[in-house]
Amino acid sequence: MLVNFSGRAHNHNFATDFIVRSLLDTDWYKLAMLQFIWRHFRDVKVRFSLINRTRSVKLARIIDEAELRRQLDNVRSLRLKRSEAVWLQGNTFYGQRGIFRPEFVAWLADDFALPDYRLSEEDGQWRLDFEGSWAMTTMWEIYALSVINELKTRAALASMTETELDILYARAKVRLWDKIERLRPLHDLSLSDFGTRRRHSFLWQEYVVETMAAELGPRFIGTSNTHLAMKHDLEAIGTNAHELPTTVAALARTDGELRVAQYDVLRLWQETYGGSMLVFLPDTFGSTQFLRDAPDWVADWTGMRVDSKQPVAAGEEYIAWLERHGRDPREKRVLFSDGLDVEDIVTLHQTFGGRIRDGYGWGTLLTSDFRNCHPRNGQGLDPLSLVCKVTAVEVDGAWKGAVKLSDNYEKATGPASEVARYRAIFGTEGVANVPVLV
Amino acid sequence: MLVNFSGRAHNHNFATDFIVRSLLDTDWYKLAMLQFIWRHFRDVKVRFSLINRTRSVKLARIIDEAELRRQLDNVRSLRLKRSEAVWLQGNTFYGQRGIFRPEFVAWLADDFALPDYRLSEEDGQWRLDFEGSWAMTTMWEIYALSVINELKTRAALASMTETELDILYARAKVRLWDKIERLRPLHDLSLSDFGTRRRHSFLWQEYVVETMAAELGPRFIGTSNTHLAMKHDLEAIGTNAHELPTTVAALARTDGELRVAQYDVLRLWQETYGGSMLVFLPDTFGSTQFLRDAPDWVADWTGMRVDSKQPVAAGEEYIAWLERHGRDPREKRVLFSDGLDVEDIVTLHQTFGGRIRDGYGWGTLLTSDFRNCHPRNGQGLDPLSLVCKVTAVEVDGAWKGAVKLSDNYEKATGPASEVARYRAIFGTEGVANVPVLV
Numbered sequence: 103m104l105v106n107f108s109g110r111a112h113n114h115n116f117a118t119d120f121i122v123r124s125l126l127d128t129d130w131y132k133l134a135m136l137q138f139i140w141r142h143f144r145d146v147k148v149r150f151s152l153i154n155r156t157r158s159v160k161l162a163r164i165i166d167e168a169e170l171r172r173q174l175d176n177v178r179s180l181r182l183k184r185s186e187a188v189w190l191q192g193n194t195f196y197g198q199r200g201i202f203r204p205e206f207v208a209w210l211a212d213d214f215a216l217p218d219y220r221l222s223e224e225d226g227q228w229r230l231d232f233e234g235s236w237a238m239t240t241m242w243e244i245y246a247l248s249v250i251n252e253l254k255t256r257a258a259l260a261s262m263t264e265t266e267l268d269i270l271y272a273r274a275k276v277r278l279w280d281k282i283e284r285l286r287p288l289h290d291l292s293l294s295d296f297g298t299r300r301r302h303s304f305l306w307q308e309y310v311v312e313t314m315a316a317e318l319g320p321r322f323i324g325t326s327n328t329h330l331a332m333k334h335d336l337e338a339i340g341t342n343a344h345e346l347p348t349t350v351a352a353l354a355r356t357d358g359e360l361r362v363a364q365y366d367v368l369r370l371w372q373e374t375y376g377g378s379m380l381v382f383l384p385d386t387f388g389s390t391q392f393l394r395d396a397p398d399w400v401a402d403w404t405g406m407r408v409d410s411k412q413p414v415a416a417g418e419e420y421i422a423w424l425e426r427h428g429r430d431p432r433e434k435r436v437l438f439s440d441g442l443d444v445e446d447i448v449t450l451h452q453t454f455g456g457r458i459r460d461g462y463g464w465g466t467l468l469t470s471d472f473r474n475c476h477p478r479n480g481q482g483l484d485p486l487s488l489v490c491k492v493t494a495v496e497v498d499g500a501w502k503g504a505v506k507l508s509d510n511y512e513k514a515t516g517p518a519s520e521v522a523r524y525r526a527i528f529g530t531e532g533v534a535n536v537p538v539l540v
Numbered sequence: 541m542l543v544n545f546s547g548r549a550h551n552h553n554f555a556t557d558f559i560v561r562s563l564l565d566t567d568w569y570k571l572a573m574l575q576f577i578w579r580h581f582r583d584v585k586v587r588f589s590l591i592n593r594t595r596s597v598k599l600a601r602i603i604d605e606a607e608l609r610r611q612l613d614n615v616r617s618l619r620l621k622r623s624e625a626v627w628l629q630g631n632t633f634y635g636q637r638g639i640f641r642p643e644f645v646a647w648l649a650d651d652f653a654l655p656d657y658r659l660s661e662e663d664g665q666w667r668l669d670f671e672g673s674w675a676m677t678t679m680w681e682i683y684a685l686s687v688i689n690e691l692k693t694r695a696a697l698a699s700m701t702e703t704e705l706d707i708l709y710a711r712a713k714v715r716l717w718d719k720i721e722r723l724r725p726l727h728d729l730s731l732s733d734f735g736t737r738r739r740h741s742f743l744w745q746e747y748v749v750e751t752m753a754a755e756l757g758p759r760f761i762g763t764s765n766t767h768l769a770m771k772h773d774l775e776a777i778g779t780n781a782h783e784l785p786t787t788v789a790a791l792a793r794t795d796g797e798l799r800v801a802q803y804d805v806l807r808l809w810q811e812t813y814g815g816s817m818l819v820f821l822p823d824t825f826g827s828t829q830f831l832r833d834a835p836d837w838v839a840d841w842t843g844m845r846v847d848s849k850q851p852v853a854a855g856e857e858y859i860a861w862l863e864r865h866g867r868d869p870r871e872k873r874v875l876f877s878d879g880l881d882v883e884d885i886v887t888l889h890q891t892f893g894g895r896i897r898d899g900y901g902w903g904t905l906l907t908s909d910f911r912n913c914h915p916r917n918g919q920g921l922d923p924l925s926l927v928c929k930v931t932a933v934e935v936d937g938a939w940k941g942a943v944k945l946s947d948n949y950e951k952a953t954g955p956a957s958e959v960a961r962y963r964a965i966f967g968t969e970g971v972a973n974v975p976v977l978v
Contacts, residue, residue: 106544265754272713279707279915316703477717 120176121252121304125210126186126329128244129298131340133190133328136240137206138346138374144237147496148349148504152230152246153515155487155538160226164482165253167221170228173253174219177245182211189332196378216242230490236349243345243490247299250488251470255302258482266477273475274302278310281444281468282317288451291321292461294339296439297469298327300485307469311336314468326463339463341381341407341437342371344506345492348386352495352504357527365397372403381405381437385509387524389416390532393423401427405435405459411509412534413438413446417454419532431458439463441538443471487538491515511535558614559690559742563648564624564767566682567736568633569778571766574678575644576784576812582675585934586787586942590668590684591953593925593976598664602920603691605659608666611691612657615683620649627770634775634816654680668928674787681783681928685737688926689908693740696920704915711913712740716748719882719906720755726889729759730899732777734877735907736765738923745907749774752906764901777901779819779845779875780809782944783930786824790933790942795965803835810841819843819875823947825962827854828970831861839865843873843897849947850972851876851884855892857970869896877901879977881909925976929953949973 126133139146154161187207195201217234219242228250232242259267285291295314301307311330314322324337331338347364354360364386372380380403384392389411401424408416417438421431436458438450447462454460472483493515494501505516505524511533514521564571577584592599625645633639655672657680666688670680697705723729733752739745749768752760762775769776785802792798802824810818818841822830827849839862846854855876859869874896876888885900892898910921931953932939943954943962949971952959 106547109544263754265751269713269717272710272717275707275710276714279710313703316701 121173121249122177122180122245123304124186124329125180125182125214125241126190126332127248127298127304128241128328129296129326129340130195130328130331130338131326131342132241132244133202134340134375134379135342135346136210136237137202138342138371139240140206140209140237141374142370143349144235146236146349146353147234148236148239148492149494149501150232150239150242150246150490151493152228152250152488152490153493154227155489155512157227159254159486161250161254161486162223162226162228164257165228165250166257167223170249170253171221173249174221174246177242177249178216178218182207182214184211186332187211193332193338195338198377201375201379214238214241216245219246231493240345240492244299246490247488248301248304251300251486252303254486255483258476258480261480261482262477269477270472270475270483274306274472277471277475278313282314284444284448285318285321288321288448288455290455291318291447291451292323292459293318293321293447294323294337294461294463295325295327295330295468296339296463296465299490300466300488301469302472302483308334310469323461341379342383344383344386344409344508346371348504348506349492349495351387351524352502353497355497360524361395361527364392365400368400368403378404381407381435383407383409385410387505387507387528388531388533389419389509391528393419394531398427401429405437405461407437407439407463409440409508410513411440411532412536413440413450414453415532416509417450417458417460421458432456433459435459435461437461437463439465441466443467507533509533510538512538559611559687560615560618560683561742562624562767563618563620563652563679564628564770565686565736565742566679566766567734567764567778568766568769568776569764569780570679570682571628571640572633572778572813572817573780573784574648574675575640576780576809577678578644578647578675579812580808581787582673584674584787584791585672586674586677586930587932587939588670588677588680588684588928589931590666590688590926590928591931592665593927593950595665597692597924599688599692599924600661600664600666602695603666603688604695605661608687608691609659611687612659612684615680615687616654616656620645620652622649624770625649631770631776636815639813639817652676652679654683657684669931678783678930682737684928685926686739686742689738689924690741692924693921696914696918699918699920700915707915708910708913708921712744712910715909715913716751720752722882722886723756723759726759726886726893728893729756729885729889730761730897731756731759731885732761732775732899732901733763733765733768733906734777734901734903737928738904738926739907740910740921746772748907761899779817780821782821782824782847782946784809786942786944787930787933789825789962790940791935793935798962799833799965802830803838806838806841816842819845819873821845821847823848825943825945825966826969826971827857827947829966831857832969836865839867843875843899845875845877845901847878847946848951849878849970850974851878851888852891853970854947855888855896855898859896870894871897873897873899875899875901877903879904881905945971947971948976950976 190202191207217232217238220231222229232239295311297307311325324339325331326340328338346367350367351360351363354363368382382403406420417436420436424431424434442464451460466485470485476483492504495504503517503520505520507514507524628640629645655670655676658669660667670677733749735745749763753774762777763769764778766776784805788805789798789801792801806820820841844858855874858874862869862872880900880902889898904923908923914921930942933942941955941958943958945952945962
């Protein structure tokens with residue numbers, strides 16, 4: 103019998119396994135946004151906060167404080183590796199070389215440091231806040247989410263026997279394979295992994311990404327995970343997120359400035375980047391008002407990402423809007439990214455394929471779909487609706503609540519009075535009430 | 541990263557992996573029968589032949605001759621290990637110590653040697669025969685079957701990628717677990733592994749047996765595989781097989797001797813063994829005639845094994861026969877062992893539980909159920925109906941065809957003229973025509 107002594111011994115050390123081992127183990131769009139923030143807003147002070155929308159799961163009773171601190175402290179100790187800096191500068195992203203400027207990469211390697219975190223328990227939940235300059239603080243989002251999610255996974259795995267673990271992963275693999283088989287016939291599919299923040303574990307995400315890449319060929323266009331993209335020679339995929347309009351809107355001093363903040367962000371973004379990176383996310387304050395009031399140049403952008411609106415409605419709304427603006431939808435891209443599962447992808451592709459370039463950013467239900475895989479029907483591996491959002495912005499030395507309205511009332515965040523003020527300005531046209539699952 | 545260098549290198553040597561590595565890697569009843577044969581019939585000459593009832597699968601096109609010879613030669617080179625000899629003598633089987641006599645174990649360790657094999661190709665099938673003294677030749681049956689089955693498995697695996705192999709085993713594990721979940725609620729179940737001869741591979745059988753033992757607790761009473769029983773401290777399970785009445789009947793010189801041969805075997809068996817080992821297999825020449833003509837003392841035996849008759853009919857026939865003979869069925873055991881799958885077990889247990897002690901010897905569909913597990917819908921891992929039977933017995937220096945009639949016309953074996961003679965003597969009452977799947 104061949105015994106892997108070091109492997110076996112290492113398994114006993116599992117508790118000290120670090121979850122995040124590279125600063126690049128984050129969504130690529132965080133790096134694109136980081137350079138944007140670093141160039142235009144580096145001194146803005148913000149607060150990011152962890153929000154568990156699945157209130158029934160009491161994370162503070164599941165995840166040990168000492169272990170959580172050890173993992174977060176480890177993240178703070180990470181520095182950009184030389185090979186990573188070289189890759190960021192030398193690699194092409196969306197076909198462009200030099201997306202990341204040498205000065206930015208040098209800053210990231212030499213000066214970047216995550217601010218400290220603030221951790222306390224509240225009503226069975228971990229209250230976790232990060233405060234500091236936007237350029238330093240923003241990066242906490244993905245690290246914090248993948249740490250919490252993987253610690254929750256480890257807690258669930260800890261009560262399982264070796265056989266149960268074996269069956270758990272066998273079931274999850276069979277499910278993944280069934281999904282792949284369902285997607286294989288869609289020859290012109292354009293799918294990418296967006297599952298870093300909600301992943302079951304780093305190793306599982308890596309397994310899923312490698313399997314999808316091997317089995318789906320060109321239908322699988324890449325991963326949002328920068329580390330995995332570098333490690334496995336995949337395309338790094340990403341656009342931009344709500345934190346840009348949310349933060350810039352909070353900086354607005356008048357209702358007039360607030361109204362145009364979402365377009366100011368786009369104008370700055372296209373000064374910073376071009377081409378395929380010009381994909382807007384319209385739903386921060388409601389997609390319908392965004393499209394209705396958008397300046398005509400927004401219709402020149404490459405595409406739109408759908409995140410909180412019912413996806414068929416959102417796609418149709420975008421197509422109609424493009425046609426009203428005299429643009430050909432077949433030359434534009436719509437990227438669906440909200441809680442997709444395989445049947446959603448198949449249906450949306452049937453609905454939009456050929457009419458517009460449809461793409462899919464597959465997150466939670468790609469990298470964390472262990473529903474009903476537990477051999478004793480445990481729920482501990484079901485995905486959470488866990489987010490880490492910018493919740494406050496410092497304006498004139500005082501904290502001001504940051505607001506996201508979204509296309510779904512359930513996804514709105516911010517202090518009630520500010521939400522009301524924003525709703526008065528942006529309206530509620532096209533906003534719906536849909537339960538948030540993941 | 542921790543690399544298991546020796547394990548990785550060993551994987552490249554897979555082609556020279558030996559399938560059978562212990563003389564005890566066989567059904568325990570072969571050893572019980574071997575001692576019986578050694579005591580009473582050691583000089584009888586027999587021929588065993590491989591018969592692939594799944595004619596559509598051309599084994600000679602799948603399995604390489606050189607590799608088959610290497611595996612069979614390896615089996616011939618095996619000798620009983622000292623630890624195995626000690627265990628055979630010192631262990632209790634069915635609660636009895638000393639089932640194997642010291643002289644027998646000494647003979648097995650010192651004098652036992654498998655005769656050479658005869659291998660040729662015929663119509664895309666491997667023709668494989670073994671000839672010699674019954675005591676030496678009988679042991680080839682299980683080794684030959686597990687070698688052929690595992691080489692067929694390896695041939696199918698050879699065309700698969702690492703991902704496909706991963707999915708294949710994940711699916712098979714999920715199926716095994718589903719079967720376990722289906723059986724778990726049957727608290728008074730009495731199930732054992734009978735799957736050595738048809739196993740997918742040695743390692744898979746070992747995985748299945750360990751998982752069943754861990755998960756089903758006392759519902760899983762043991763395995764027919766002697767090596768696994770010794771290695772994992774499980775009960776070795778087994779009764780006796782058709783080869784006893786088949787061979788003894790072939791030795792009969794008159795129709796009168798032929799008619800009683802099946803009971804002569806039982807009389808000798810109970811002189812040799814007692815207690816729980818007194819389970820008869822009635823279907824060699826048809827179960828209905830066996831029970832009809834059986835002497836009353838046969839009803840004192842502990843139980844009956846059902847192998848080729850529709851199992852509900854066979855169980856009911858046994859119960860009615862016991863009642864006619866004034867025996868209480870609730871004190872007797874019926875052991876079902878013919879091509880069972882999990883739903884058969886559940887149904888039979890519902891039908892017979894409480895009325896008689898029902899037991900299940902689960903073979904092919906426990907250790908080789910990879911149907912529809914192949915990721916590209918390949919059929920190469922579907923189980924075969926492959927047997928290795930005594931086909932001829934030397935009588936007065938001439939070979940005489942051995943006959944099995946069974947309760948299913950499709951399972952009858954032997955030269956047509958001899959089959960006709962046996963049918964004239966034993967009749968066909970209660971014999972049916974059912975397709976043989978495994």
